[in-house]
Amino acid sequence: MYDLMIIGSGPAGISAALTAKARNLNFIWFGSRALSTKIEKAEKIMNYPGLPAVTGSEMQSVFLKQIDDCGITITESQVNSIYDCGGYFAAGADNEIYEAKAVIMTVGMTTTREIEGEARLLGCGVSYCATCDGALYKNKDIAVICASPKFEDEVTFLAGLANHIYLFTPYKETTLQYDNITHFNGLPASVDGDKKVASVTFKGEAIPVSGAFFLKDSINPGVLLSGLDMAGGHIIVDRTQMTNIDGVYAAGDCTGRPYQYAKAVGEGNVAVHSVLEYLKEHK
Ligand code: FAD
Structure with a gap:
C-alpha cells in the first residue's frame, strides 16, 4: 500500500512527484518517460521561470534529468480505472492492481471526444x-x-x-x-x-x-473514477486541489484554464501539501 499515487507525467505530475520525493512520501507515479506531448510539441516556451526561451524538447530533457537525479521512477503504464475502496484507492494499470491511501490526478485535458455509449458500456464490452x-x-x-x-x-x-x-x-x-x-x-x-x-x-x-x-492517451477523469464531480470537462477542485472525493486531489490542465505550465506546476505542489495534511488525519 502506497501513501500516494500520482497519475500523469506532465508538468503537474512532475511537480507533484518532486515534492512527494522531497517530503519522503511512499508514492507510485504513473506516466511515461516521454513525459507529455504537450511538453514535447511546444515550439518555444517564453513564460516558464528559470528556463528562458527553451524549446519543448529542451524543457523535456531538463525535467527528465531532474527526475533521474532525484532517483524518482516513472511507472510506464496507463491507469485504466480507479476504485474508491473506502479509506484507500485501487488503480488498474496493465493488468496489475496498485493501492494507495491518496490519489493525485494530473491527467491533462482530454482532447479526444468521448463517443456515445463509451462511458455507459465501460466494463460491459x-x-x-x-x-x-x-x-x-x-x-x-x-x-x-x-x-x-x-x-x-x-x-x-x-x-x-x-x-x-x-x-x-x-x-x-x-x-x-x-x-x-x-x-x-x-x-x-x-x-x-x-x-x-x-x-x-x-x-x-x-x-x-x-x-x-x-x-488513447487520456481517459475522461469522470470515467476513470466514478463519482468524481466534473464541470465542462474539468475536475472540480477547491484551493487545496481537493476534489469531492475524500483523499482524491487533482492538478494541472485537468482542473481548468488557463492551460499553462506554471499553473500546472503550482497546483501539483499544492496537491502534495494537501495530501500530507490528509495523511496526518488518516493514519
Ligand atoms: P499534460 O501536460 O497534458 O500531461 C498529462 C500527462 O498525463 C500526459 O503525459 C498523459 O499521457 C498522462 N496521462 C493521462 N492520463 C493518464 C493515465 N490514465 N495514466 C497514466 N498517464 C496518464 N503553456 C505555457 O505555459 N507556455 C507555453 O509556451 C506553452 N506552449 C504550449 C505549446 C503547445 C504546442 C501545447 C500543446 C501546449 C502548450 N502550453 C504552454 C500548455 C501546457 O503544455 C499545458 O498547460 C501543460 O502541459 C499542462 O500540464 P499537465 O501536467 O496538467 O498535463
Missing part, C-alpha cells in the same frame, strides 16, 4: 486496455478505436486474438496489413447495446461486435 481485456475477445469480432499510430502495437496484439477487427482511426494511413482487420478512416458515432456492447454505428450503419477497445 468497452475497454481501455488491450493487455488486460484482449483475451476476453478471443475469436470474436471487435471494434478498435485507435487515436494514434503509436497504439498500433496494441492493435496487432488484438489482431492475434480476435476473429475480426473493425479499426477506426482519425488518421488516414495505417501500416497494419492483416487479413482480419478492416480499416475505416473516421470514428464511429456510437457504441450500442443494452447491457453489453452489441454493435458500433459508423456512417449510419450498425456493425455487429462483441467489444470495443478505445486506445
Whole structure:
C-alpha cells in the first residue's frame, strides 16, 4: 500500500512527484518517460521561470534529468480505472492492481471526444486496455478505436486474438496489413447495446461486435473514477486541489484554464501539501 499515487507525467505530475520525493512520501507515479506531448510539441516556451526561451524538447530533457537525479521512477503504464475502496484507492494499470491511501490526478485535458455509449458500456464490452481485456475477445469480432499510430502495437496484439477487427482511426494511413482487420478512416458515432456492447454505428450503419477497445492517451477523469464531480470537462477542485472525493486531489490542465505550465506546476505542489495534511488525519 502506497501513501500516494500520482497519475500523469506532465508538468503537474512532475511537480507533484518532486515534492512527494522531497517530503519522503511512499508514492507510485504513473506516466511515461516521454513525459507529455504537450511538453514535447511546444515550439518555444517564453513564460516558464528559470528556463528562458527553451524549446519543448529542451524543457523535456531538463525535467527528465531532474527526475533521474532525484532517483524518482516513472511507472510506464496507463491507469485504466480507479476504485474508491473506502479509506484507500485501487488503480488498474496493465493488468496489475496498485493501492494507495491518496490519489493525485494530473491527467491533462482530454482532447479526444468521448463517443456515445463509451462511458455507459465501460466494463460491459468497452475497454481501455488491450493487455488486460484482449483475451476476453478471443475469436470474436471487435471494434478498435485507435487515436494514434503509436497504439498500433496494441492493435496487432488484438489482431492475434480476435476473429475480426473493425479499426477506426482519425488518421488516414495505417501500416497494419492483416487479413482480419478492416480499416475505416473516421470514428464511429456510437457504441450500442443494452447491457453489453452489441454493435458500433459508423456512417449510419450498425456493425455487429462483441467489444470495443478505445486506445488513447487520456481517459475522461469522470470515467476513470466514478463519482468524481466534473464541470465542462474539468475536475472540480477547491484551493487545496481537493476534489469531492475524500483523499482524491487533482492538478494541472485537468482542473481548468488557463492551460499553462506554471499553473500546472503550482497546483501539483499544492496537491502534495494537501495530501500530507490528509495523511496526518488518516493514519
Ligand atoms: P499534460 O501536460 O497534458 O500531461 C498529462 C500527462 O498525463 C500526459 O503525459 C498523459 O499521457 C498522462 N496521462 C493521462 N492520463 C493518464 C493515465 N490514465 N495514466 C497514466 N498517464 C496518464 N503553456 C505555457 O505555459 N507556455 C507555453 O509556451 C506553452 N506552449 C504550449 C505549446 C503547445 C504546442 C501545447 C500543446 C501546449 C502548450 N502550453 C504552454 C500548455 C501546457 O503544455 C499545458 O498547460 C501543460 O502541459 C499542462 O500540464 P499537465 O501536467 O496538467 O498535463
